[in-house]
Amino acid sequence: MITINHVTKTFGKEKTAVRDAVWTVPDGKITGFIGPNGAGKTTSLKMITGVLKPDSGNILINGTDIVKEPLKAKKQFGFVSDTPDNFLRLKGIEYLNFMADAYEVPTEERSAFISTYSKRFGIEQSLGDKILSYSHGMRQKIMVMGALIHNPSVWILDEPMTGLDPQASHELKLMMKEHAASGKSVLFSTHVLEVAEKLCDNIVIIRKGEIKFLGTLEELKSRFAQDTSLENIFLELTGDGKDN
């Protein structure tokens, strides 16, 4: 569970990327975080994961404050950022072992994880190659594996389906569903409304740094009873789309 309490983040003197945001990510559900380009999704996810510090407000991961107790809070989640171009000089398997070491994952658990998920993503033949030689989608897959190898209860993913082929995207969606079904929480950002519509139990819509909607897909649709298209509802809530 994630609790976001009155969080604000301003860049420079006047660019308020997130303004007084109040929302939660419940356990046992997939929460989709939706908004146009520049709306404040990545900034929010970076504050939730302790990469950026809020100017005001606080964020609790399973009850632990990410700013006050970062180590304890960071053990609770796995974060897949929107840029999978990290650790390029490491081989895939070296990166996975590095992440497993960092989180003290026992040998047997990590081997089982690596074997299962590299097969699910179809990259078992590439684990011995440097990440530098991977395609964008392969980098995305290895970063997802690295983020989840310690079996965190909270999954946080920034545009995770970008660059994944249909098979891998299907696998990741299944993994997210399995994780939520086991009572844990999944938060992911997306632009793809069809994905949100099919996958999410819960929807959070952000526009120009402000939370515009927070609730279930059914609640969102019933609010706009005459219009059942999520795309139209989204366009209505987010204006003309672009924020910059």
Ligand SMILES: Nc1ncnc2c1ncn2[C@@H]1O[C@H](COP(=O)(O)OP(=O)(O)OP(=O)(O)O)[C@@H](O)[C@H]1O
């Ligand atoms: N480091 C930074 N310095 C200054 N402004 C920033 C910085 N990071 C983000 N911003 C601004 O904050 C706003 C929100 O950006 P953010 O990256 O959170 O949007 P987003 O919703 O993730 O967009 P996208 O869908 O394009 O990924 C934008 O106006 C952006 O220009």
Ligand SMILES: [Mg+2]
């Ligand atoms: Mg972003």
